[in-house]
Structure formats: C-alpha cells, structure tokens
Amino acid sequence: MRTYAEAGRHWRATIADAQAGDRQALDELVAGWLPLVYNIVGRALNGHADVDDVVQETMLRAVDNLGSLRDPDSFRSWLVAIAMRQIRDRARRRTPQRLDESVPADEAADFAELTVLRLQLEGQRREVAEAARWLDDEDRQLLSLWWLEVAGELTRRELAAAVGISRQHAAVRVQRVKERLEVSRGIVRALDGACPDLRDLTARWNGRPDSVWRKRLARHIRGCGYCGDTRESVVPAERLLVGIALVPVPAGFTISLALGGKTAAAATGTASVGWSAKVLTALTKPAVAVTAGATLAAGGAYVVVQTPDDPPARAAVVPTAASTPATRPSAPGPAPSGSASPSASPSASASERRTVRYGSVVDAVDSVPDPDTPPAALPERPASGVTSSGGAHATMNHRGDGVTLSGQGYVLVRWQISPQYRSGALVMPSWTGLKGKLFHVASGGGRRMDDPVSATDTTATGMGSKATGYVVLPSGTQQMWQNEYFYLAGSVTLTVNERGADYGLNVFPTTWDAVEKDVTSGPGQGAGRYGLVRDTGEDDTPVPQYVTRETPADPATVAQASRV
Secondary structure, three states, rough: OOHHHHHHHHHHHHHHHOOOOOOHHHHHHHHHHHHHHHHHHHHOOOOOOOOOHHHHHHHHHHHHHHHOOOHHHHHHHHHHHHHHHHHHHHHHHHHOOHHHHHHHHOOOOHHHHHHHHHOOOOOOHHHHHHHHOOOOOHHHHHHHHHHHHHHOOHHHHHHHHOOOOOHHHHHHHHHHHHHHHHHHHHHHHOOOOOHHHHHHHHHOOOOOOOOOHHHHHHHHHHHOOOOOOOOOOOOOOOHHHOOOOOOOOOOEEEEEEEOOOOHHHHHHHHOOHHHHHHHHHOOOOOOOOOOOOEEEOOOEEEEEOOOOOOOOOOOOOOOOOOOOOOOOOOOOOOOOOOOOOEEEEEOOOOOOOOOOOOOHHHHHOOOOOOOOEEEOOOOOOOOOOEEEEEOOOOOEEEOOOOOEEEEEEEEEEEEOOOOOOOEEOOOOEEEEEEEEEEEEEEEEEEEEEEOOOOOOOOOOOOEOOOOOHHHHHHHHOOOOOOEEEEEEEEEEEEEEEOOOOEEEEEEEEEEEHHHHHHOOOOOOOOOOOOEEEOOOOOOOOOOOOEEEEOOOOOHHHHHOOOOO
8 A cells, every 4th residue: 555645646746846956846845744744743742842843853854855765655654754753852852850740830822722722623522632631752642643543644554654663563552542542531521520529639730731640630530420420422532533634833833944054155066966955056046936835935944924724825736645434333223314313314215317517417315335336437637736715624613614615626525423412403514606617526435424333333323323313414415425525627615504413524625546545445445335436527427415606695595406
C-alpha cells in the first residue's frame, strides 16, 4: 500500500518541482503540509512554548533534506518521522522540573483548549480533547499520531514508522494509550461534576494536570459512587475523533528557512552543486507574490499570512488521507427510516433514475447495494483544484455554518451524526448559489450511515440505536454514506441546516485518486462494504439533493426536487 497515494499526481509533481528548485512548488509544499506538522507537534507538546520552535525545525529539516527523498509517495511518512524525531530531541534536551504545587497553572491556552475553541467541539468530543492534558509526554506523542490516524490523516503504517516500531507493537501501544485516555476522560467528567468529596480533595491542587494528580483523582473516581456514576452513554474515543479537522495554524505563524545561516553569496556561488544550493538561491530572491497561504520573503523568512477562513490563492489539491473505514459489524441490524421508529431502510422502495440532460436530474432514494460487490469504474474528470472558504478542512457543526467551494475538482463531504447527543428529525444540508456544474459522483467511507455498527447491539446503526434514539431523514431522502464525494466545475455554497438531530459535516477538497481508493476498499480491507460509483462520466450523473442556483435567505427552505 502506498503511504501517500491519497495526494495523487498533484503532490508527486509538486515535490518533483520543488526538488528541481521551483520556488512556487516549494512554497506550496510547505504551506500544504504545515498544518499536519503543527497538529502533531502541538498535540504532542500540548501547546508548550517550544511548539513553534519544533515546528520550525521540522520544516527546516524537511526543506533542507528534500533533495534526498527518492520516493515522492513516501513524503508524508518521511515528514511525520522528522517531526517525531524533533519532538523526542526536544524532550531529551528539556531540563526536568520538580513538581511545585504552589505554582499557579499557566493561563495561556494550551493545545487542548485551542482544539476545543477552533474546532468548536462540544460534549464528549470536547471531553476527549481536554483529557489529552492528563497524559504523560510519551503517551501524548503517540496520541498526536493516533488522533490523526482515526481522523483519516495518517495510516497505521505511517504511525508505526514515525515511532520506529512494528505495526503489531504499535497496536499494543495505541491500546494502552486509549486505556489511559479513557481514565483521563473520567477525570474530566468528574471535575465538571459537583462531588463534595472531590472538591475537598482538589482544594490544594493548582489546576495543572500531571501524573501525580491523575493517579489521585483516578483512585477517588474508582471508589466514588457519585463520580463513577456515568448516566450518559460513553462513546469510544475513536468514534468521536473520526472526521475531526486539523486545528488551523495561527495567522501570522512564521518559519525561518535561513538554512544554517549560509549567505546569499555562498548560495549564488554554488547554485549548481545540489539541492541545498537550489533552495538557498530561491530564498535569496525577493518575494513577488503571496501564494497558497504563505510567501518566501527575501532573507529566508517564510511567513504564513492566510487566516483559517481565507481560501488559498492558488488552487491546490489538499493533502488528506483516505477515510478511516468503520469496523465491519458481525451482526445485522435495522436501518432507520423516514418514521421515528427503526424499520427497513427507505432505500428499499427505490425509484428508477431517468437519464436526461444536466439541470433536471436529482438523486433520489436508492436501494442498498450488496456490500461485497465492487463498484463500477470511476470516470476521471478534469481537475485543476478546488479552493474552500473554510480552508483545507472545514468543520461545520451548527445551523447556518457554511463553506463556499470554487474551482474544478473533487470534494469530500464527511458526515458526523451524533444521536447520542440529540436524536430526532434531521434537516438536510443544502447547496445554494450554484454556478457551473455539480455532480454527486460516489459514496464511500466503508459504510452507509444506516449500516450496523455494533456486534453486541443489533439495533445500533450510524443513525442511532434503540437506547439512544434514531436520526430520522425527511421522507424521500437518499440515505447518505460516511463519505460522500462530489465533482464541482464552478462555485457553490454548502450550508448546514442543523435543527432537531445533532449532526456535523467536514468538507475537504480531494483528488480522483483518493475517491477511487476509498470506494474500492471493501470487506476484507477493513471496511464494512465497497463504495458506490454514481458517475457515468456524462451530464446524466446525478446532482446532489437540495441544490439550487438561487441564494435563498434561509438555505433550509431549498426544495428536494431541485431544478438546477
């Protein structure tokens, strides 16, 4: 399995151009991968003051040694391994400090707080982010990788390679971290409670999480009927983390790429001898434009100027891994229907799709495909790149949240349905202000949302369970999959119309390679079912439901039978 297949031909070409000394390609490469490195380092160090230095050193080493990278497909694995080495080097250099409980906690926002605030996490997702504070340094380093693995940004092979262990050993290490994370989640819940004994116990605590207090609080929770009474069903962390976006890099983040203080004269004099010289030559040229979120300035300063809400100036394919497939259930279960009680899927009464010109095709309710049947071939449409007003990874959790997409290429919309927080009727998202064409090309993610998700609870699907209640779709709505893929040639705005049931969407510009890999991963490859290809390669490919060329005051009023 390729370690970087998800990036496709675009990133292979960008890496090759950067190795050849192309300044714009180097600019785009650093801007595109800076968020991944920032999230790994930030979470591993929990927002420590050294985060900026470690991120800078990681990117510096990657740029300085890019010429030695022989296989562009291994770039992500190579970059993550560099980041982990810098994190470990920083840990070895740090002088141990004796615990002083009289010192007040740092009032600056740590990475857990940044994760909660910038991604607008709530409920148990917020709890998981805050629980990371209670882990030891080594566990937090592994968590920084496992979090991204579950979110679909890394593979298990890359995680193991970054830590320098086998995949079997990585599985054992991850399981231990998950167990400690669950203990820490219990601490976060207990501290949010009103246990009088816990208030007495923490009276002399300075508010700074550490291993000593983690053990004290865990011991109290195990023996306390109040703190140990979890009335809300606790969702496993890996289910909560699926699809959570990367924390945006702070605006104004600066990376110095001076490459060891070599002079411009030296760079100019040795410009033909190798990769470092090529980079130095590029760095000494005056910056003339701001590209995808960053610019190389004269003197070797790399300044990120893009805010999280700005679309990148250069249409570029976003680096993102294939989705993490859901666990294949061993027991069948019911699928929610248009009624409030679970019964057969509404897809059972499918209507035949008519082949007509673009502009009048609306994707209707469809039947559940055989999970073991591979999809049809996915046509490859022209793609120059899609830009997003929400950045590389847009996360939308609340009514009215929206993202505007522009360009030519593929877009992934990943569903996060949370019946454990709020079940009931769901108001579907809508596509408005369409200019050009928008097709619904494929469905993937390893499962439909009405597929069974539990081997022990036969009523549980991605739409809920008998215990939590079900998320109910409007009558006639097509059942969505974990990952829904669209092709855009123009511009359109996607808006979350959350009302009633709790749900969120993550929107990623993506590539044809990533779509194909997702839908062709089926049972036996870690997925519950093969994906579904809807694209015929022609204008009779279905358009999304709830799409219009108009821009209504309330996007939730878009009719299902849209005429586009």
